[in-house]
Amino acid sequence: xxxxxxxxxxxxxxxxxxxxxxxxxxxxxxxxxxxxxxxxxxxxxxxxxxxxxxxxxxxxxxxxxxxxxxxxxxxxxxxxxxxxxxxxxxxxxxxxxxxxxxxxxxxxxxxxxxxxxxxxxxxxxxxxxxxxxxxxxxxxxxxxxxxxxxxxxxxxxxxxxxxxxxxxxxxxxxxxxxxxxxxxxxxxxxxxxxxxxxxxxxxxxxxxxxxxxxxxxxxxxxxxxxxxxxxxxxxxxxxxxxxxxxxxxxxxxxxxxxxxxxxxxxxxxxxxxxxxxxxxxxxxxxxxxxxxxxxxxxxxxxxxxxxxxxxxxxxxxxxxxxxxxxxxxxxxxxxxxxxxxxxxxxxxxxxxxxxxxxxxxxxxxxxxxxxxxxxxxxxxxxxxxxxxxxxxxxxxxxxxxxxxxxxxxxxxxxxxxxxxxxxxxxxxxxxxxxxxxxxxxxxxxxxxxxxxxxxxxxxxxxxxxxxxxxxxxxxxxxxxxxxxxxxxxxxxxxxxxxxxxxxxxxxxxxxxxxxxxx
Numbered sequence: 001x002x003x004x005x006x007x008x009x010x011x012x013x014x015x016x017x018x019x020x021x022x023x024x025x026x027x028x029x030x031x032x033x034x035x036x037x038x039x040x041x042x043x044x045x046x047x048x049x050x051x052x053x054x055x056x057x058x059x060x061x062x063x064x065x066x067x068x069x070x071x072x073x074x075x076x077x078x079x080x081x082x083x084x085x086x087x088x089x090x091x092x093x094x095x096x097x098x099x100x101x102x103x104x105x106x107x108x109x110x111x112x113x114x115x116x117x118x119x120x121x122x123x124x125x126x127x128x129x130x131x132x133x134x135x136x137x138x139x140x141x142x143x144x145x146x147x148x149x150x151x152x153x154x155x156x157x158x159x160x161x162x163x164x165x166x167x168x169x170x171x172x173x174x175x176x177x178x179x180x181x182x183x184x185x186x187x188x189x190x191x192x193x194x195x196x197x198x199x200x201x202x203x204x205x206x207x208x209x210x211x212x213x214x215x216x217x218x219x220x221x222x223x224x225x226x227x228x229x230x231x232x233x234x235x236x237x238x239x240x241x242x243x244x245x246x247x248x249x250x251x252x253x254x255x256x257x258x259x260x261x262x263x264x265x266x267x268x269x270x271x272x273x274x275x276x277x278x279x280x281x282x283x284x285x286x287x288x289x290x291x292x293x294x295x296x297x298x299x300x301x302x303x304x305x306x307x308x309x310x311x312x313x314x315x316x317x318x319x320x321x322x323x324x325x326x327x328x329x330x331x332x333x334x335x336x337x338x339x340x341x342x343x344x345x346x347x348x349x350x351x352x353x354x355x356x357x358x359x360x361x362x363x364x365x366x367x368x369x370x371x372x373x374x375x376x377x378x379x380x381x382x383x384x385x386x387x388x389x390x391x392x393x394x395x396x397x398x399x400x401x402x403x404x405x406x407x408x409x410x411x412x413x414x415x416x417x418x419x420x421x422x423x424x425x426x427x428x429x430x431x432x433x434x435x436x437x438x439x440x441x442x443x444x445x446x447x448x449x450x451x452x453x454x455x456x457x458x459x460x461x462x463x464x465x466x467x468x469x470x471x472x473x474x475x476x477x478x479x480x481x482x483x484x485x486x487x488x489x490x491x492x493x494x495x496x497x498x499x500x501x502x503x504x505x506x507x508x509x510x511x512x513x514x515x516x517x518x
Contacts, residue, residue: 009035009173010380012192012206014180014220016040017047018156019341019360020212021163022369024172029391030373030384034172035204036164037194039179041473043160046214047362048477049289049322051240051264051276054079054087054152054363056117058094058254059262061109066116068340072363073117076152078389079366080121083162083396084403085430086155089122090266093135094254095143095306101256103145110149121400125149138247140308148251153266156362157477158428161466162393169394176467183209183225190352208379210372211356215285215323225354227346232328233358235283239291239321240276241299242268242483243311255306263302269480270420272317275299282323291319318483327358341368345375353379395430406430416443421453428479436461448496451489452481459497470494 011027013020016038024036038044056073057065080087094110096103110125130136131144168174177197184191190206213220218233246265253265261279268274278295296319304310327342341360347353355375360368370386377383398406407426411417414437417425425433436458440446447456454474462468462478471494475482482490 007202007204008189009033009204009206011035011208011210011376012037012180012190012204013210013212014038014224015212015214015216015357016042016160016164016174016176017045017212017214018043018160018163018362018365019047019214019357019368019372020210021160021167022365023210023212023357023372024174025163025167025170026366026369026373026386026388027376027383028167028170028172029387032376032380032383034167035175035206036167036172037175037178037180040177041469041477042164042174042176042467043157043477046322046324047160048157049238049240049320050154050156050362051238052154052156052266052268052274053090053264054154056113056151056363058109058113058149061112065340068364069113070116071367072361073113073119075363075367076117077119077121079154079363080152080400082366082388082391083159083393083430084398084400085395085406085427086158086162086393087152088403090151090153091123091251092149092151092254092264093128093130093146093251094149094256095130095136095139095146097143097256100258106147110147113149119150122150122152134249135251138307138309140306143306151252154362155428159362159365159393161478162395164467165394165465174467177469180220180224185352188350188352206352208352208376209354210376211354213325213357215282215325217325217356217358219285221346221354221356225346227354229344229346229356231344231356231358234326234328235281235285236324236326237280237282237289237321238277238324239280239289239295239299240274240319241291241296241316242318242320243273243275243315244317245271246273246303246307246309246311246315253306255302257302257305261302263299265303265306269483272483275303275311285323285325289321289323291321295321325358341371343368343371343375395432397431403427406433410434410437413437414440416441424453424479450493450496451486452484454479454481454493459493460500463497463500469497471497 010032011034013024013036020036024034028034054076056069060069114124126148128135128146128148130146164174179195180192181195182193190209192204192206193201195201211217211220215235221227221229250267255263266274300311342358344356345353366388407422410426410433411422449455462474468474468478471490475490
């Protein structure tokens with residue numbers, strides 16, 4: 001094994017989900033030297049399996065989680081300004097269920113929701129006449145009234161990739177498909193063994209480790225860093241189903257259940273509806289989460305209690321599931337377990353510090369990163385101040401109300417694009433769509449054409465700039481175009497990427513040459 005003694009970092013982050021990438025971006029922007037490693041693809045776990053919402057968590061008000069809700073509400077507009085291409089406002093319809101929460105309680109909760117987070121751009125809540133409005137048309141006639149409020153939609157796994165890209169542009173080293181196999185403390189320094197996929201192990205050094213391993217956070221503490229700790233994680237599986245489009249308008253539904261739970265039904269990828277989520281304990285992080293038949297049936301039945309037309313099993317076109325790594329606070333049920341994040345530093349005497357990240361949610365990832373830096377700063381007192389709130393992510397350097405103008409400009413610049421293709425590019429890449437399309441004058445100039453408007457130019461961009469290695473990375477994380485592609489079309493793309501990767505730039509090759517260049 002080669003020990004590269006000159007490879008020293010201030011902070012080495014284990015885990016390329018939204019928390020790890022958010023911390024990497026914040027830390028490198030404050031002057032730290034940063035290395036981030038993930039054993040798979042960025043956002044390959046929980047961070048690509050969310051409900052895709054930036055929201056305050058209306059139901060948490062019932063549990064008096066005012067700090068958590070306030071922080072999340074404030075972050076909605078911060079993230080919208082940072083990335084208006086992948087974050088956009090969404091109106092939520094909350095039908096009044098006569099057998100559940102009374103109207104006065106819903107109205108009171110929405111009053112707090114409107115005013116607790118310093119809302120400036122998002123419209124306020126209001127009452128709805130579901131018997132007459134378009135929002136009530138898909139619902140059973142028993143739901144005659146309700147309310148409407150604002151939250152936001154997010155392309156979750158794209159948020160991860162853009163944070164990683166920005167971190168790298170500022171000097172961080174991002175290594176995907178690179179497993180941290182062990183971490184040993186020697187004279188107050190972490191000696192960390194990295195094992196790239198299909199590459200040879202290497203050792204690097206770090207003054208501090210950040211464990212952002214998500215569902216594997218506890219395993220990293222005990223088996224990778226070999227530290228005795230009483231802190232634990234509660235794994236909670238959240239499953240979703242995607243169905244054919246169930247209604248015509250562009251608003252989301254917030255449904256209350258008689259079991260105390262809630263689910264959302266959300267317009268998804270133009271032609272579909274996303275329904276989720278469940279809460280179920282997941283015993284083993286090494287077992288890939290999957291939406292069980294029982295969970296899918298539960299979601300169908302839950303939504304069918306509200307919609308006029310029951311949702312048959314054949315309407316499901318896709319399902320997915322993720323594991324939330326919640327802090328184990330001893331709650332009696334998965335639903336009751338805390339959704340707040342918890343940060344813990346392990347350090348004995350002169351030993352090198354380890355920061356462990358428990359919990360967190362997409363909405364508050366940026367605040368979690370700032371909180372993590374507060375824990376890190378005592379070990380590096382010359383670090384810079386908070387900075388991320390006002391700085392756009394790649395492609396997001398345009399006003400929050402500028403998406404339609406951007407779309408129109410792209411269509412005029414590249415008339416060979418149809419509306420679906422142009423909207424997809426703007427929503428995925430923002431102002432960087434022009435960098436991908438370049439000097440193209442026709443579809444033929446985009447290189448090899450794959451299915452669902454994917455072309456060679458875009459794939460090369462994703463391989464060179466966004467760490468994509470496989471077709472799965474592209475069609476299920478950098479996009480959701482897998483919903484529109486056959487297995488054969490995805491296999492063709494995968495074969496092409498495997499061959500193209502042999503000759504592509506350093507970010508599209510095996511990680512071993514990348515580590516050599518650290």
